[in-house]
Amino acid sequence: MAAGRRRPRSSGCPGIDSPWRAARVRFVSEVRRRRYALPDAGLERDLETLLDDFQDRFGASTNPEAVRQLMVTALRLVSDGATPADLKLVSNALKELRHAFRVFAPYEAVRKVAVFGSARTAPASPDWQVAERFAEQVVREGWMVITGAGPGVMEAAQGGAGRQASFGVNIRLPFEQQANPTIAGDAKLINFRYFFTRKLVFVKEAHAIVLFPGGFGTHDEGFEALTLIQTGRSEIVPVVFVDAPGGSYWKDWQGYVASHLGGRGLIDPDDMSLFHVTDDVNTAVREVVDFYRNYHSSRFVRDLLVLRLRTPPDDEALAELNRDFPDLLLGGQIERCTALPEEEGEDADLARLVLLFNRRRVGRLRLLIDRLNAWEPGLAGPHAASPRAIPESPIPPEAERAELADEA
Numbered sequence: 001m002a003a004g005r006r007r008p009r010s011s012g013c014p015g016i017d018s019p020w021r022a023a024r025v026r027f028v029s030e031v032r033r034r035r036y037a038l039p040d041a042g043l044e045r046d047l048e049t050l051l052d053d054f055q056d057r058f059g060a061s062t063n064p065e066a067v068r069q070l071m072v073t074a075l076r077l078v079s080d081g082a083t084p085a086d087l088k089l090v091s092n093a094l095k096e097l098r099h100a101f102r103v104f105a106p107y108e109a110v111r112k113v114a115v116f117g118s119a120r121t122a123p124a125s126p127d128w129q130v131a132e133r134f135a136e137q138v139v140r141e142g143w144m145v146i147t148g149a150g151p152g153v154m155e156a157a158q159g160g161a162g163r164q165a166s167f168g169v170n171i172r173l174p175f176e177q178q179a180n181p182t183i184a185g186d187a188k189l190i191n192f193r194y195f196f197t198r199k200l201v202f203v204k205e206a207h208a209i210v211l212f213p214g215g216f217g218t219h220d221e222g223f224e225a226l227t228l229i230q231t232g233r234s235e236i237v238p239v240v241f242v243d244a245p246g247g248s249y250w251k252d253w254q255g256y257v258a259s260h261l262g263g264r265g266l267i268d269p270d271d272m273s274l275f276h277v278t279d280d281v282n283t284a285v286r287e288v289v290d291f292y293r294n295y296h297s298s299r300f301v302r303d304l305l306v307l308r309l310r311t312p313p314d315d316e317a318l319a320e321l322n323r324d325f326p327d328l329l330l331g332g333q334i335e336r337c338t339a340l341p342e343e344e345g346e347d348a349d350l351a352r353l354v355l356l357f358n359r360r361r362v363g364r365l366r367l368l369i370d371r372l373n374a375w376e377p378g379l380a381g382p383h384a385a386s387p388r389a390i391p392e393s394p395i396p397p398e399a400e401r402a403e404l405a406d407e408a
Helices: 018-027 042-060 064-079 084-105 126-140 155-162 195-205 216-230 249-262 268-272 279-294 315-324 363-374 397-403
Strands: 111-117 144-147 166-171 187-192 206-210 240-241 276-278 295-301 303-307 329-337 351-357
Touching: 018 187, 042 064, 042 303, 064 084, 084 166, 084 187, 084 195, 084 279, 111 126, 111 155, 111 216, 111 249, 111 279, 126 144, 126 155, 126 240, 126 276, 155 166, 166 195, 187 195, 206 216, 206 279, 216 268, 240 249, 240 279, 249 268, 249 276, 268 363, 276 279, 279 295, 279 363, 295 363, 303 363, 315 329, 315 363
Parallel strands: 111 144, 111 206, 144 166, 166 187, 206 240, 240 276
Antiparallel strands: 295 303, 303 351, 329 351
């Protein structure tokens, strides 16, 4: 904690009458939805017996109910009359995801940056050299690098990171995309059939996204990352667009976004805070690494946003947050808290801030995180990450009824 700062009076959660606590009580007291099951009770018992036997032999799942629902879904596809092509799609997608999860699992506590850029960038290009230097520096900070495993900027970043600190997330294309020499043959190279499974893995595993000049694919990845963050479908992460020194590729792009998207009211002015444009490698590295100086991670517990921190704000700093960021709230205040039961023990040693978050203000949330990090300039070095998860949102009751409909 910075010199002269007073420690918080309490690290406990707010009182029972606070708005966020009321929201949690509503969540806990919700009526359980009808169980997702097979249409035949005997088959359902057989399925549960099979799952129990498998766990007895190979180890218990941390979420056996989710495993049961996966098996129910697979069997119901048969009774739904899914076409052979549909079944092949689902089967291949699950196999790809299973393999990817298995590859990344040993490194879940290591922070990773996804690097995007043109496959056509030549080794003599300034963009190649900048991507290589960025990867070298961020790996020295304790990070690992994920690329699409191809040539160009991907090869430059992979070379800068080195084989040991690299992941390759390759897509099978009829042209251009062979794995680069650094990652070819490595156990951390994953080959995907489908763009959608590959994109999901990028979103799930990356703690930061850095983009160098590129074509349609690079712009697609950049806009998708910003869309997912803006809409709350991905946890907020640093997104950095990097030019070569003196370059204007992303600077011109930023001007277009500001004038045509921002100028016409198609995005909120604060959404410009969701990304950073620079032509300096050191700035890009600091933008990525320092985002996690004090801030660690976040998750939603229904309407509650939980921010996990290495060091919580003291009373004076907390009052400043509530004074300067009232537009982030749907009610109540930003308050300190300990781990909630719904977090299931995740990072229980970390401090928390909780708030009833106005999900339309993600750009302002980024500014709040920057404030939390600026208060603790003495914190340095990488700290263990948590397994990433794709945020889940409730669906309308009629959609849930359709999803759970028993058509037997």
